[in-house]
Amino acid sequence: MKVKTIAIGIYIMIIYWFSLHFSFLDTLFFPTLGAFSFLFISRTFLYREIARITVGAFVSSAIGTILFYLYPSPITVLANVLITIWLIRKFKWNAPPIVAVSLVPFFSHSPHHWVIPLSVSAVLLGLMLILFIAERVDGRFGHLLVWQRREKLQAESETI
Numbered sequence: 001m002k003v004k005t006i007a008i009g010i011y012i013m014i015i016y017w018f019s020l021h022f023s024f025l026d027t028l029f030f031p032t033l034g035a036f037s038f039l040f041i042s043r044t045f046l047y048r049e050i051a052r053i054t055v056g057a058f059v060s061s062a063i064g065t066i067l068f069y070l071y072p073s074p075i076t077v078l079a080n081v082l083i084t085i086w087l088i089r090k091f092k093w094n095a096p097p098i099v100a101v102s103l104v105p106f107f108s109h110s111p112h113h114w115v116i117p118l119s120v121s122a123v124l125l126g127l128m129l130i131l132f133i134a135e136r137v138d139g140r141f142g143h144l145l146v147w148q149r150r151e152k153l154q155a156e157s158e159t160i
Contacts, residue, residue, distance in 0.1 A: 003142060007134035008037040008127070015123055027110050027119040035097040036124060040131055047128065054124040056093035060084045060102035062117040068105035069113060077106055 012033055019029035036057070040050055063083055067076040084102040088095070101120055105113050 002041075003138040004041045004131060004134040007130050007137075008041065011127060011130045012037065015126075024112070025119075027104075027108060027112070027116050028123055030101065030104050030108075030120070030123075032097045032100040032104070033123060033127070035100065036095070037127060039095060039097060040127065047132070050128055050131075052091070053093050053095040053098065054121065054128065056088065056091060056095065056098045057101045057124055058117050058121045060087065060098045061104055061120040063087075064102035065105045065113050065116050072106065077103070080106075 012029075015033065016029045018025045019027070036053075039053075064080045067080045070076065080102050081099060084099050087093070088098055104120070105116050108116060110116070
């Protein structure tokens with residue numbers, strides 16, 4: 001396993017714990033967080049691109065929240081999905097989890113739906129920070145980690 005994977009796992013666990021133990025933070029944890037995490041570590045993004053995706057997630061969750069607030073119905077779900085997909089294509093956000101984040105207000109049981117866009121932004125900014133720190137730790141101390149040396153030795157032995 002890599003440092004980023006461990007860091008993301010711990011981060012998601014902490015976010016989940018906070019959302020369970022503090023009622024006003026219940027919107028911090030959403031299932032799409034795992035999809036964003038995997039997306040951010042599985043592709044080689046510049047931090048500028050990750051920031052654009054985070055902005056896209058904020059915008060789409062804000063649109064979903066506004067539409068839900070105006071009239072929670074299947075029609076607003078349809079409008080929300082169509083608007084979000086159009087925005088993803090227009091701004092080339094290239095992150096399908098953005099559509100899922102836009103739907104959070106429609107299944108969230110929080111009485112404070114207006115907090116959802118803020119929660120999405122806060123959690124994704126935290127994810128970016130965790131990835132940045134994990135990348136620095138891996139670059140500085142990665143050679144000391146046992147599991148990475150073992151993976152490297154296995155990969156080298158398989159190529160021989």
